[in-house]
Amino acid sequence: xxxxxxxxxxxxxxxxxxxxxxxxxxxxxxxxxxxxEELARENPDIVAVTSDSRGSGKLAPYGIAxxxxxxxxxxxxxxLVGITAGLAACGKKSFxxxxxxxxxxxxLEQIKNDVCYxxxxxxxxxxxxxxxxxxxxxxxxSVHDFAVLRAIxxxxxxxxxxxxxxxxxxxxxxxxxxxxxLRFGKAALYDLGDAPFALGKARVLREGDDLAFIATGETVxxxxxxxxxxxxxxxxxxxxxSMPTVKPLDTEAVLAAxxxxxxxxxxxxxxxxxxxxxxxxGVVAQSDFHxxxxxxxxxxxxxxxxxxxxxxxxxxxxxxGLAEAAGPLLEKRRPAPTPA
Amino acid sequence: MTTTSSDLSDQQLAAKAVALRRxxxxxxxxxxxxxxxGGMSCMDILNALYNRVLRVSPETFGDPGRxxxxxxxxxxxxxxxxxxxxxxFFPKSDLETVCHYQSHYVGHPTRHIAGVEMNTGALxxxxxxxxxxxxxxxxxxxxxxVFTLLGDGELAEGSNWEAALGAAHYQLDNLIAILDxxxxxxxxxxxxxxxxxxxxxxxxxxxxxxxxxxGHDYAELGKALxxxxxxxxxxxxIANTIKGKGVSxxxxxxxxxxxxxxxxELEQALAELxxxxxxxxxxxx
Ligand SMILES: [Mg+2]
Numbered sequence: 001x002x003x004x005x006x007x008x009x010x011x012x013x014x015x016x017x018x019x020x021x022x023x024x025x026x027x028x029x030x031x032x033x034x035x036x037e038e039l040a041r042e043n044p045d046i047v048a049v050t051s052d053s054r055g056s057g058k059l060a061p062y063g064i065a066x067x068x069x070x071x072x073x074x075x076x077x078x079x080l081v082g083i084t085a086g087l088a089a090c091g092k093k094s095f096x097x098x099x100x101x102x103x104x105x106x107x108l109e110q111i112k113n114d115v116c117y118x119x120x121x122x123x124x125x126x127x128x129x130x131x132x133x134x135x136x137x138x139x140x141x142s143v144h145d146f147a148v149l150r151a152i153x154x155x156x157x158x159x160x161x162x163x164x165x166x167x168x169x170x171x172x173x174x175x176x177x178x179x180x181x182l183r184f185g186k187a188a189l190y191d192l193g194d195a196p197f198a199l200g201k202a203r204v205l206r207e208g209d210d211l212a213f214i215a216t217g218e219t220v221x222x223x224x225x226x227x228x229x230x231x232x233x234x235x236x237x238x239x240x241x242s243m244p245t246v247k248p249l250d251t252e253a254v255l256a257a258x259x260x261x262x263x264x265x266x267x268x269x270x271x272x273x274x275x276x277x278x279x280x281x282g283v284v285a286q287s288d289f290h291x292x293x294x295x296x297x298x299x300x301x302x303x304x305x306x307x308x309x310x311x312x313x314x315x316x317x318x319x320x321g322l323a324e325a326a327g328p329l330l331e332k333r334r335p336a337p338t339p340a
Numbered sequence: 341m342t343t344t345s346s347d348l349s350d351q352q353l354a355a356k357a358v359a360l361r362r363x364x365x366x367x368x369x370x371x372x373x374x375x376x377x378g379g380m381s382c383m384d385i386l387n388a389l390y391n392r393v394l395r396v397s398p399e400t401f402g403d404p405g406r407x408x409x410x411x412x413x414x415x416x417x418x419x420x421x422x423x424x425x426x427x428x429f430f431p432k433s434d435l436e437t438v439c440h441y442q443s444h445y446v447g448h449p450t451r452h453i454a455g456v457e458m459n460t461g462a463l464x465x466x467x468x469x470x471x472x473x474x475x476x477x478x479x480x481x482x483x484x485x486v487f488t489l490l491g492d493g494e495l496a497e498g499s500n501w502e503a504a505l506g507a508a509h510y511q512l513d514n515l516i517a518i519l520d521x522x523x524x525x526x527x528x529x530x531x532x533x534x535x536x537x538x539x540x541x542x543x544x545x546x547x548x549x550x551x552x553x554x555g556h557d558y559a560e561l562g563k564a565l566x567x568x569x570x571x572x573x574x575x576x577x578i579a580n581t582i583k584g585k586g587v588s589x590x591x592x593x594x595x596x597x598x599x600x601x602x603x604x605e606l607e608q609a610l611a612e613l614x615x616x617x618x619x620x621x622x623x624x625x
Pocket of ligand 1: 491492493520521522523524525530
């Protein structure tokens with residue numbers, strides 16, 4: 001008898017999701033592959049480049065449907081990024097697709113120089129990102145990617161939170177004249193509503209002034225559930241901001257949250273160093289607002305062994321953990337300064 | 341429509357190379373920085389490319405069908421700037437500012453400069469990029485060719501060998517990699533630092549068509565660069581060169597890898613180049 005697959009959502013979280021009317025969607029990776037295929041059928045210049053990764057990138061059907069628009073480079077991520085850049089420099093809309101752990105570490109110099117510094121309109125797609133690979137361990141986790149990519153000039157860094165964001169992000173990346181990095185996980189996600197999507201813009205998923213959750217990627221849903229849970233149990237109204245674009249950051253949305261909510265909890269499937277949380281902190285620390293803040297993510301340690309769900313629970317990135325993290329901030333919520 | 345470069349004879353190219361070397365040394369002296377030895381060793385290759393082989397000109401640089409040249413050994417940018425200026429991609433007076441405060445002319449190639457295809461400088465990047473460019477040409481059924489220039493020290497970078505596999509796998513006979521085989525790198529002889537010989541056998545075994553030439557002989561260089569490829573195979577040209585070529589005290593001396601000449605050294609070097617020019621005129625007369 002095998003144990004049931006661990007879920008991100010315990011009974012309480014599932015109940016909140018139901019009461020919020022959230023519908024279950026697919027994995028973002030599947031949406032990425034389907035959207036890319038759709039776009040590639042219309043645009044023969046779209047080329048997917050894979051490093052023995054078409055299976056994990058859900059691109060096997062794409063490869064069968066459009067064999068002339070996929071390039072296999074073998075297990076060679078540096079070559080993958082160089083080739084992706086060369087294709088883009090010669091008029092192709094190239095998407096270099098590889099597990100984020102390898103793509104953003106092994107071939108970081110190619111990302112920095114061949115794509116960003118040379119300013120070619122390539123798209124880099126980090127698949128099975130964050131801790132999607134779960135128990136495969138730290139070699140396969142990419143909890144460093146925001147940090148390293150944020151430190152590189154001329155790169156739009158996007159981590160979609162649901163299928164809608166994923167679809168829109170792929171379309172926006174395909175239309176972008178400058179380099180874009182897309183980060184996708186492989187867990188099925190809830191749909192989080194239809195607030196409009198644009199590169200560089202936050203999506204406010206839930207209004208509220210008692211505290212703001214600012215999150216990106218697959219942690220956003222857990223913030224939404226935590227806000228629902230807090231409203232139900234304490235009556236506090238928390239704003240939930242999905243920040244699909246980690247860089248350039250929507251500073252306006254961050255400052256509005258700092259001013260109006262006075263307390264911020266950030267969440268990300270990333271190390272607490274150098275990711276969304278520190279980006280938000282950097283903005284508010286240099287503003288007139290000094291909200292209470294808590295950065296939720298993976299601490300500076302090798303990630304605990306377990307599934308993605310286990311890891312999220314372990315580090316408080318699920319509904320109960322995030323609600324718990326918000327608790328003390330809600331207590332000592334500081335009011336925004338009144339203008340002189 | 342792309343046009344081929346001017347039809348200079350081997351002797352005319354050799355005479356031009358003396359002038360180019362002179363200009364490059366002056367550029368490096370003014371900039372107070374530069375890769376002198378490697379620039380001198382690859383100057384004849386660049387001269388042959390831009391003045392005989394490449395189907396690209398200042399007028400056709402925006403043409404999608406132009407030949408591409410990516411200088412993987414980006415540190416020899418002074419040689420590239422000198423050749424591009426001579427070819428009319430930008431005014432020679434621009435070169436007064438190389439490496440100066442707020443100049444667009446950085447100490448490695450960037451696409452801000454007319455004629456430069458990609459930003460290079462970190463080694464082991466040019467060949468994978470060119471693989472992508474050559475693939476794009478094949479996909480679009482365009483006849484342009486893609487050239488890159490590698491250093492021999494650079495071949496220790498593993499990414500070159502990833503691309504060596506990939507280019508042969510995709511049968512990219514529109515891809516030509518040229519090795520500036522001057523046998524030296526910053527620390528000393530490449531064979532002592534990290535031996536990569538036998539290069540001909542290695543590249544052949546990877547599935548490339550290999551051509552070994554004297555990298556300072558325009559007849560040999562021109563032929564190797566212009567002869568049609570072996571169908572289905574990328575071309576690897578081992579251009580045997582002399583680091584510091586053209587100035588006696590710079591030749592085969594690793595110290596000149598990135599040394600900037602003093603005023604006296606510059607004068608002496610220019611005098612040697614003047615003599616070489618006079619000898620060439622004697623021969624052609
Ligand atoms: Mg060398």
